[in-house]
Amino acid sequence: MAHLYELTAIELARMLRKKETSSVQITESLLNRIDSVEPNIRAYVDVTRETALEMASEADRRLASGDVRPLTGIPILIKNNMCFRGHRTTCGSRILANFVPPYDATVVTRIKEEGMVILGTANMDEFAMGSSTETSYWGPTRNPWNLDTTPGGSSGGSAAAVAACIATVSLGSDTGGSIRLPASFCGVVGMKPTYGSVSRYGLVAYASSLDQIGPFARDTADLALLLNLICGHDPKDSTSVPRPHPDFTTYLDKPVAGMTLGVPTEFFSKLENPDVSKACAEARSIFERLGVKFTELSLPHLDYGIAAYYIIAPSEASSNLARYDGVKYGHRAEKFDSMIDMYCQTRAEGFGAEVKRRIMLGTYALSSGYYDAYYLKAAKVRTLITNDFKTAFRTCDAIFCPTAPSPPFRIGEKIDDPIQMYLTDVFTIPVNMAGLPGISVPAGLSGDRLPVGFQLVAPHFEEARLVQLAAAFQKETDHHLQRPSL
Amino acid sequence: MDYETVIGLEVHAQLLTDSKAFCSCTTRFGAEPNSNTCPICLGMPGVLPVLNRKALEFTVRMAIACNCEINEVSRFARKNYYYPDLPKNYQISQYELPVAEHGWVDVETPEGVRRIGITRIHMEEDAGKLIHDEQKPVSYVDLNRTGVPLMEVVSEPEIRSPEEAAAYLRALHSILVYLRICDGNMQEGSFRCDANVSVRPRGETAFGVKAELKNMNSFRNVQKALQYEIDRQIEVLTDGGRIVQETRLFDPVSGTTSSMRSKEQAHDYRYFPDPDLLPLHVEPALIDRLKATMPELPSEKKERLIKQFGIPGYDAAVLTASRELAEYFEETVSLFPNPKLVSNWIMTELMRSLKGEETGIACCPVNPKQLAALLQLIDNGTISGKIAKTVFEEMYATGKDPAVIIEEKGLVQVSDKEELAAVIRRVLDENAGEVAKFLGGKTKLMGFFVGQAMKATKGKANPAVVNQILAEELRKKAEGK
Numbered sequence: 001m002a003h004l005y006e007l008t009a010i011e012l013a014r015m016l017r018k019k020e021t022s023s024v025q026i027t028e029s030l031l032n033r034i035d036s037v038e039p040n041i042r043a044y045v046d047v048t049r050e051t052a053l054e055m056a057s058e059a060d061r062r063l064a065s066g067d068v069r070p071l072t073g074i075p076i077l078i079k080n081n082m083c084f085r086g087h088r089t090t091c092g093s094r095i096l097a098n099f100v101p102p103y104d105a106t107v108v109t110r111i112k113e114e115g116m117v118i119l120g121t122a123n124m125d126e127f128a129m130g131s132s133t134e135t136s137y138w139g140p141t142r143n144p145w146n147l148d149t150t151p152g153g154s155s156g157g158s159a160a161a162v163a164a165c166i167a168t169v170s171l172g173s174d175t176g177g178s179i180r181l182p183a184s185f186c187g188v189v190g191m192k193p194t195y196g197s198v199s200r201y202g203l204v205a206y207a208s209s210l211d212q213i214g215p216f217a218r219d220t221a222d223l224a225l226l227l228n229l230i231c232g233h234d235p236k237d238s239t240s241v242p243r244p245h246p247d248f249t250t251y252l253d254k255p256v257a258g259m260t261l262g263v264p265t266e267f268f269s270k271l272e273n274p275d276v277s278k279a280c281a282e283a284r285s286i287f288e289r290l291g292v293k294f295t296e297l298s299l300p301h302l303d304y305g306i307a308a309y310y311i312i313a314p315s316e317a318s319s320n321l322a323r324y325d326g327v328k329y330g331h332r333a334e335k336f337d338s339m340i341d342m343y344c345q346t347r348a349e350g351f352g353a354e355v356k357r358r359i360m361l362g363t364y365a366l367s368s369g370y371y372d373a374y375y376l377k378a379a380k381v382r383t384l385i386t387n388d389f390k391t392a393f394r395t396c397d398a399i400f401c402p403t404a405p406s407p408p409f410r411i412g413e414k415i416d417d418p419i420q421m422y423l424t425d426v427f428t429i430p431v432n433m434a435g436l437p438g439i440s441v442p443a444g445l446s447g448d449r450l451p452v453g454f455q456l457v458a459p460h461f462e463e464a465r466l467v468q469l470a471a472a473f474q475k476e477t478d479h480h481l482q483r484p485s486l
Numbered sequence: 487m488d489y490e491t492v493i494g495l496e497v498h499a500q501l502l503t504d505s506k507a508f509c510s511c512t513t514r515f516g517a518e519p520n521s522n523t524c525p526i527c528l529g530m531p532g533v534l535p536v537l538n539r540k541a542l543e544f545t546v547r548m549a550i551a552c553n554c555e556i557n558e559v560s561r562f563a564r565k566n567y568y569y570p571d572l573p574k575n576y577q578i579s580q581y582e583l584p585v586a587e588h589g590w591v592d593v594e595t596p597e598g599v600r601r602i603g604i605t606r607i608h609m610e611e612d613a614g615k616l617i618h619d620e621q622k623p624v625s626y627v628d629l630n631r632t633g634v635p636l637m638e639v640v641s642e643p644e645i646r647s648p649e650e651a652a653a654y655l656r657a658l659h660s661i662l663v664y665l666r667i668c669d670g671n672m673q674e675g676s677f678r679c680d681a682n683v684s685v686r687p688r689g690e691t692a693f694g695v696k697a698e699l700k701n702m703n704s705f706r707n708v709q710k711a712l713q714y715e716i717d718r719q720i721e722v723l724t725d726g727g728r729i730v731q732e733t734r735l736f737d738p739v740s741g742t743t744s745s746m747r748s749k750e751q752a753h754d755y756r757y758f759p760d761p762d763l764l765p766l767h768v769e770p771a772l773i774d775r776l777k778a779t780m781p782e783l784p785s786e787k788k789e790r791l792i793k794q795f796g797i798p799g800y801d802a803a804v805l806t807a808s809r810e811l812a813e814y815f816e817e818t819v820s821l822f823p824n825p826k827l828v829s830n831w832i833m834t835e836l837m838r839s840l841k842g843e844e845t846g847i848a849c850c851p852v853n854p855k856q857l858a859a860l861l862q863l864i865d866n867g868t869i870s871g872k873i874a875k876t877v878f879e880e881m882y883a884t885g886k887d888p889a890v891i892i893e894e895k896g897l898v899q900v901s902d903k904e905e906l907a908a909v910i911r912r913v914l915d916e917n918a919g920e921v922a923k924f925l926g927g928k929t930k931l932m933g934f935f936v937g938q939a940m941k942a943t944k945g946k947a948n949p950a951v952v953n954q955i956l957a958e959e960l961r962k963k964a965e966g967k
Contacts, residue, residue, distance in 0.1 A: 081532075083531065096531065101525075101532065102530070103525045103533075200534060201532070201533070208761035208762050209761035236534060236536060238762060239534075239761075239764060316758075316761055319756070322568065323529045323575050324531075327573075328529070339570070368754045371757075
């Protein structure tokens with residue numbers, strides 16, 4: 001019989017309702033698995049064991065009293081940039097290494113109201129700046145499929161934990177691909193919802209106009225369930241959109257025959273990796289077997305996506321991260337001889353190299369005399385990219401493309417070459433620039449037995465369509481059932 | 487050489503909302519340090535701002551009163567700079583698209599009405615306060631004020647003298663207070679002003695190099711600082727020197743300005759649109775609703791008082807300086823319909839008494855009903871105008887009704903002819919020499935006799951009756967002679 005830690009949220013929820021197990025038993029199963037596997041993977045910043053067991057006991061009380069919601073008693077892991085009251089929320093940075101928030105992020109409040117069990121906090125690239133989870137102050141997370149490779153980033157901990165069955169489901173955040181890339185690298189399903197559909201309140205900001213929280217799961221059914229929980233208007237977030245969302249689980253069994261997927265020629269012409277090409281071709285043939293039509297289309301401004309992203313995101317970051325100054329909370333340098341020196345020493349010690357690089361980029365781009373040439377130009381490119389997608393969606397229901405240009409790369413391979421690292425996000429960044437929903441779905445393993453994923457992108461607020469397509473695909477394949485041997 | 491002065495003013499007004507601009511903390515003044523705070527105004531990681539709609543409404547009201555064009559879409563922007571009283575190290579403000587632009591206000595100056603252009607009106611959040619320890623090298627920060635909504639009103643560089651600047655500030659101040667969107671307290675910093683000032687040879691159209699003046703916390707100081715700075719600049723230019731662009735601080739003790747930072751040291755604020763706040767839409771329906779509920783503004787009220795009550799323009803200007811004073815006037819007139827007499831009393835006795843108190847007309851111990859009653863007592867001859875002043879002082883000190891005071895102090899006016907004739911005859915008998923001189927043609931002595939009669943009655947004699955009897959008695963003496 002399968003271990004509790006291996007089961008999906010839906011399977012566990014069914015058992016809980018039938019009283020075949022308890023939330024405490026499930027949680028203990030995961031905590032034991034964490035004890036044996038986590039030291040090799042390092043997906044967690046903190047395992048909040050005691051809190052988890054308390055939450056599990058509380059969930060069991062609710063289950064006994066009949067006060068049950070779909071995910072009551074199910075364990076979850078949250079990325080360490082979502083404020084979790086009473087637990088340090090470090091963003092993978094030394095500067096927040098001791099920061100304990102006095103409030104909960106809206107997604108954390110929703111998780112608590114649902115009666116889920118928070119197992120701990122997931123490792124991440126520092127302030128979500130990175131594509132490999134190597135820039136974390138707490139050290140890199142390793143890919144469960146091959147411990148010498150990265151899990152992708154920045155939500156590497158969240159993805160690796162779900163793949164390694166040390167979390168049932170998890171939450172990540174995605175600013176330029178930070179959910180979809182690690183989902184692809186770790187062989188799990190991960191979605192970045194439409195900008196504005198999940199509250200950002202309590203998500204420590206990297207680039208506010210691009211950041212979006214989203215779910216990781218081992219299959220689309222679990223993902224749909226978690227999406228139901230986190231989507232919805234929040235008056236505390238002015239960019240949150242007041243519009244109802246459908247029950248995503250009702251899209252799990254809908255046929256996809258007659259739908260059209262758009263294939264952007266610009267994406268595939270960039271593709272050099274044979275493993276990714278092969279996986280995408282196989283996925284395409286499966287969709288075709290299901291009655292899905294494919295049409296070629298063009299997204300002409302895609303080439304400028306990365307360039308524009310690396311103006312806008314660092315600009316916002318330079319302002320968002322200004323508050324970490326040693327005055328109020330977080331790290332403060334011990335030695336300084338003036339207020340300005342205190343700021344400088346604190347920030348010099350507290351931030352890592354990649355964060356400093358982006359703060360400098362953004363500060364420069366916003367400077368008087370450069371604003372028009374950089375920030376304003378980038379904002380215009382963003383509009384052009386958005387319009388490209390709008391035009392594309394006139395001829396298709398969703399866009400089909402690779403999630404990443406390659407299978408997982410080795411730890412250390414790109415960390416000293418920022419441009420190569422940035423190019424990892426070439427297929428995901430444009431989706432954030434346009435604020436669209438995107439999902440990464442496991443598409444099989446490479447020759448080296450490393451996961452490869454494909455990406456589907458839908459029009460604004462059409463997450464349900466992504467669920468529908470991904471679920472149909474997973475009914476025909478067993479890629480999502482593959483597990484790394486640990 | 488003859489120089490012309492160019493002044494532009496930036497006024498910051500704290501808005502009288504109950505809660506802060508982007509969170510629900512109270513804006514109450516004077517609480518324990520850091521007690522009116524929450525994760526949002528403390529700038530904790532992960533928090534997000536949500537606009538207080540009331541602050542927007544207040545700003546739109548001001549924009550309407552200043553004849554501005556209101557932008558259907560405006561934007562919040564981040565003004566980035568590091569300072570410990572600014573927890574996020576950026577201030578949410580507005581830059582490229584303010585709430586309103588292109589307005590004007592009419593300002594009364596000794597040379598007549600001047601129309602001063604308003605460049606823009608925008609919203610922003612206030613910063614906290616630093617408190618520096620005098621003994622130790624330590625500073626404390628109080629973030630109660632952090633996030634309190636501010637409105638900035640920027641004038642065109644059209645002000646031509648310190649007097650005009652003060653008049654413009656008084657006009658803005660009175661509009662803000664009339665609209666009840668700012669308490670206008672300059673000492674507590676609810677109403678603050680920075681000035682940009684330069685001089686240029688008269689006839690020149692290009693602007694001279696400007697200095698920005700800060701730290702002027704009263705109308706008088708604004709005027710003094712500007713005058714000092716203008717004189718300084720003219721002196722520098724006259725001596726063949728050049729003005730450098732800089733920020734200068736006014737020292738109210740010495741009455742001088744000194745350099746705070748040069749242009750090179752000026753901040754680059756790196757403004758950009760705040761991604762946490764959506765573009766701000768001001769719907770025409772909101773503007774219409776606010777327009778329909780606008781109170782009468784100072785200039786409108788002044789015109790109406792002149793027309794409706796026939797009082798002089800000067801009186802109307804003084805009375806409408808504050809909404810409360812004008813309301814006090816109108817209420818008194820409604821009870822005692824002699825507008826000029828009411829106006830005189832308010833402008834002299836009442837204003838003189840109020841001067842000593844900071845509380846103003848709102849806390850005046852004499853209410854309109856009591857003042858009207860007092861004027862009624864003069865009008866029906868119960869007391870003289872002179873006694874009334876004594877009664878008023880007592881009313882102001884005790885808050886008692888005039889009738890009670892008159893009763894208690896026995897101040898009822900004596901109008902009884904018999905009684906007064908006896909007093910006057912005695913006065914004339916006691917001053918036979920003066921009577922002789924009077925009869926000899928020195929008619930000026932009439933005043934002396936009235937004075938003596940008033941003195942003999944401790945001021946209670948009805949002056950009109952005294953005058954009448956005196957004239958009769960003196961005529962009798964003349965005829966008897």
